[in-house]
Amino acid sequence: MTTPLVLSFLLSAPFLVALVCKADTDVQLFCGVVGITCVFAFPRVGLFVKTEAMARMIPAPIPAPTTSVIVSGIVELVAAVKTRET
Numbered sequence: 001m002t003t004p005l006v007l008s009f010l011l012s013a014p015f016l017v018a019l020v021c022k023a024d025t026d027v028q029l030f031c032g033v034v035g036i037t038c039v040f041a042f043p044r045v046g047l048f049v050k051t052e053a054m055a056r057m058i059p060a061p062i063p064a065p066t067t068s069v070i071v072s073g074i075v076e077l078v079a080a081v082k083t084r085e086t
Contacts, residue, residue: 003043010038040080047073 014031023031047054051069058065 007039007042010042011035014038037080041077044073044076044080047076 012035014035015028018028018031047069051066054069055065058068062068
């Protein structure tokens with residue numbers, strides 16, 4: 001139950017700060033993008049913190065499960081940053 005609460009906070013907090021500060025529409029949109037980026041990036045950190053646990057979830061036919069977890073984490077973090085840039 002903690003993870004959905006954290007993700008909800010990460011998604012809404014930047015936008016709510018912009019609303020409270022009475023920021024203009026462009027700043028509100030930017031804050032929304034920051035929130036989405038945080039939502040994508042936060043769970044990916046777990047791929048690096050709990051690498052071995054994640055590697056145990058990979059099916060046996062896939063070679064090098066630990067390397068697969070690390071590579072997928074890097075790709076997902078890059079995707080989160082690229083989302084912020086668009």
